[in-house]
Amino acid sequence: MARLFPLLPFKVDETHWSWAARMAAFHIRGSVNTFLRDLGLDPFLVSLGQPDEVTRLCNLAGQEPETVLRNTPIQHIRRVYRLGDQTLIDSLCPPRDLRFCPACLAEDDAAACAVGQDTSIHRRERLIWRMKPIRICPVHALSLIRRDRPEGSEETGVFGGSVPETTPMLKDIAVNTEPCPKSPLQSYIAGRIGGRxxxxxxxxxxxxxxxxxxxxxxxxxxxxxxxxxxxxxxxxxxxxxxxxxxxxxxxxxxxxxxxxxxxxxxxxxxxxxxxxxxxxxxxxxxxxxxxxxxxxxxxxxxxxxxxxxxxx
Known part of the structure; x- marks a missing residue:
């Protein structure tokens, strides 16, 4: 089986769709839809977390599938997802909601700058951002910013046009945002979906x-x-x-x-x-x-x- 080269490793805190979008930016500098179709994969099934299709993507990329599947919300029935051992109704992880921490994305941009790559290769959606009850970044103690997930995100990737902010703009937002006290319930939710x-x-x-x-x-x-x-x-x-x-x-x-x-x-x-x-x-x-x-x-x-x- 032909494999993508070089491997863009999956980050243990990101979603499977985030990784797919980053690979599209890395390998073809294009849309995740085109990237997946070029690999013979169905973008719709990958976006739904269909296990066989996600596993095929992992095999083509040279990435161990278990870690990716662990972070993949899999549509079980209408409005219900499975994430590992957890059952998630869509009110817990609304599919049209996009959340992000400006400080986290600014750090992703800094990593891209350090190696001379485009920010779209490094900006990643953290799995915990998908959870509506989690409103505070556990790393920076900043309120997560909510946007509407872009229509046709299979073309534009995770963030698409919903996060047009540049690195300086993200840093400015982070600096001027008042930190929030950490929530024990939100920490529990993050730990539980992480298997703790x-x-x-x-x-x-x-x-x-x-x-x-x-x-x-x-x-x-x-x-x-x-x-x-x-x-x-x-x-x-x-x-x-x-x-x-x-x-x-x-x-x-x-x-x-x-x-x-x-x-x-x-x-x-x-x-x-x-x-x-x-x-x-x-x-x-x-x-x-x-x-x-x-x-x-x-x-x-x-x-x-x-x-x-x-x-x-």
């Missing part, structure tokens, strides 16, 4: 449900039980997630402790009625009754409420 273990109870839940449980609990504790997450600013969401993490990271014991705190706030005199329960748990209670609600939180909350009425 976290708190046992959270690891036992589907990723989307672990995130939702932490945010719901934190929002109820940090604000009011009927506060909606979507109504909060980014700073407020981060504060709520950090507070929720303090309890969900401790598993069932921590979650039950959070329920008791909410209960004490909603019924300060200790009198538990159906109305005081609603005042105590708000959206958590609504979520528990919703058929698609978070099952572990639903079970724990129902058990907690049942004990309250049993003890009366």
């Amino acid at each position: 273990s976290g708190p046992a109870w959270l690891d036992d839940q589907p990723l989307e449900q672990a995130i939702r449980a932490t945010k719901l609990l934190g929002t109820a504790l940090a604000f009011e039980p009927y506060t909606f997450i979507d109504d909060l600013s980014n700073k407020e969401r981060d504060a709520a997630s950090a507070l929720g993490w303090r309890f969900t990271s401790r598993g069932e014991h921590g979650i039950r402790r959070a329920f008791r705190l909410l209960q004490a706030r909603g019924a300060p005199k200790g009198l538990m009625t159906r109305r005081s329960i609603q005042n105590s748990f708000g959206n958590l209670l609504d979520d528990a009754h919703y058929p698609g609600g978070h099952a572990p939180i639903r079970r724990l909350l129902k058990e907690h409420i049942a004990r309250l009425f049993t003890a009366k």
Whole structure:
């Protein structure tokens, strides 16, 4: 089998589509669509992460496939992807969202400049940028910038015309952006999709449900039980997630402790009625009754409420 030469190595933090676009810039100075078709590959299947097609690309490039497939979101069914052992719904990794850290891309540009190559060969999309709940760069503590992913990105590559900023412009944005406090929940998400273990109870839940449980609990504790997450600013969401993490990271014991705190706030005199329960748990209670609600939180909350009425 003929192979591409020289090898442009896959970076362990990037997406498979980022690598394909960088190879197109490196080998033909053209579009990833043309590059893949010249290799006899289907750009659409590669973009979807079809394992056989991605493996063929790896074999042609001389790259070990396992590392690439580990970073490849594979479309499982409509609006659902598989990433290693994780199941991702498209609300976690919206396909039309493009996020980037200006400092990271400026460093990519510096690497290109150091070897006299075009920046498109070195600018890469980090896998964690695909995850909507991750809003802060774990390296530079800067808020990720969100843009619409370019239409026809199979032609223009990952960034296309969506990131026209030059290296000086990226550096200027990075310097003038206020650093954000690091989020334990976002660090957990990044670690989990990277294959690292976290708190046992959270690891036992589907990723989307672990995130939702932490945010719901934190929002109820940090604000009011009927506060909606979507109504909060980014700073407020981060504060709520950090507070929720303090309890969900401790598993069932921590979650039950959070329920008791909410209960004490909603019924300060200790009198538990159906109305005081609603005042105590708000959206958590609504979520528990919703058929698609978070099952572990639903079970724990129902058990907690049942004990309250049993003890009366």
